[in-house]
Amino acid sequence: EVQLLESGGASVQPGGSLRLSCAASGFTFSSYAMSWVRQASGKGLEWVSGISGSGGSTYYADSVQGRFIISRDNSRNTLYVQMNRLRVEDTAIYYCAIGGSSTWFQDWGQGTLVTVSS
Amino acid sequence: EIVLTQSPATLSLSPGERATLSCRASQSVSNFLAWYQHKPGQAPRLLIYDASNRATDIPARFSGSGSGTDFILTISSLEPEDSAVYYCQQRYNWLSFGGGTKVEI
Numbered sequence: 227e228v229q230l231l232e233s234g235g236a237s238v239q240p241g242g243s244l245r246l247s248c249a250a251s252g253f254t255f256s257s258y259a260m261s262w263v264r265q266a267s268g269k270g271l272e273w274v275s276g277i278s279g280s281g282g283s284t285y286y287a288d289s290v291q292g293r294f295i296i297s298r299d300n301s302r303n304t305l306y307v308q309m310n311r312l313r314v315e316d317t318a319i320y321y322c323a324i325g326g327s328s329t330w331f332q333d334w335g336q337g338t339l340v341t342v343s344s
Numbered sequence: 345e346i347v348l349t350q351s352p353a354t355l356s357l358s359p360g361e362r363a364t365l366s367c368r369a370s371q372s373v374s375n376f377l378a379w380y381q382h383k384p385g386q387a388p389r390l391l392i393y394d395a396s397n398r399a400t401d402i403p404a405r406f407s408g409s410g411s412g413t414d415f416i417l418t419i420s421s422l423e424p425e426d427s428a429v430y431y432c433q434q435r436y437n438w439l440s441f442g443g444g445t446k447v448e449i
Contacts, residue, residue, distance in 0.1 A: 230387075261439075263388075270429075270431060270441055270442065270443045270444045271380075271382070271388065271431055271433075271441040271444075272441065273439040273440070273441065276439075321387065321388070323388075326439075327435055327438065327439055328435070329435075330378045330390055330393045330433075330435070331378075331380070331388070331390060331433070332390050332399070333387075333390075334387035334388050334389070335387060336385075336386070336387050337387070
């Protein structure tokens with residue numbers, strides 16, 4: 227059974243940093259592209275960032291380009307996103323998902339809440 | 345950037361009725377379109393991919409159609425558990441989601 231478990235969500239001040247993790251199990255992690263997708267309260271889904279199975283290619287939405295860094299540790303079956311210079315508008319539930327620009331988001335985690343507020 | 349516009353924003357129907365959800369793309373996405381179901385507090389779930397293929401374990405009452413710029417998700421006979429927000433998503437040109445349609449039963 228595929229499992230994706232996000233962690234690291236917290237409340238942080240504008241300008242601060244946070245690192246989210248997503249522990250994966252039940253599939254061959256290194257064979258799949260992975261992504262982070264977020265949902266702000268009352269809003270729709272927004273793709274944030276993606277990474278290839280090897281980690282050699284990374285992709286970002288314009289809204290987070292230059293502030294977020296996606297990475298993965300295939301030996302630990304874990305996906306990360308380092309979020310820097312956080313803004314109030316980054317407040318959202320962050321989901322990790324299997325998939326990216328060349329595949330559909332076939333499985334998702336339950337999400338972790340990030341709140342950016344002064 | 346390809347913009348996906350979903351309509352209606354909210355659909356209120358009774359059990360057993362047919363639901364028709366629309367997704368319109370600002371330019372052609374061929375058949376690179378998927379539909380997801382999202383219930384509060386739960387992970388989103390892939391329903392339909394490549395415009396018309398049901399994902400694993402998705403009930404037959406869910407079907408997708410369309411190509412190019414106009415797509416439809418049909419729920420043939422609504423069940424109470426189908427209450428959710430439904431999103432379309434394209435990956436023809438980068439990635440984007442529609443704004444969602446809330447289905448109330």
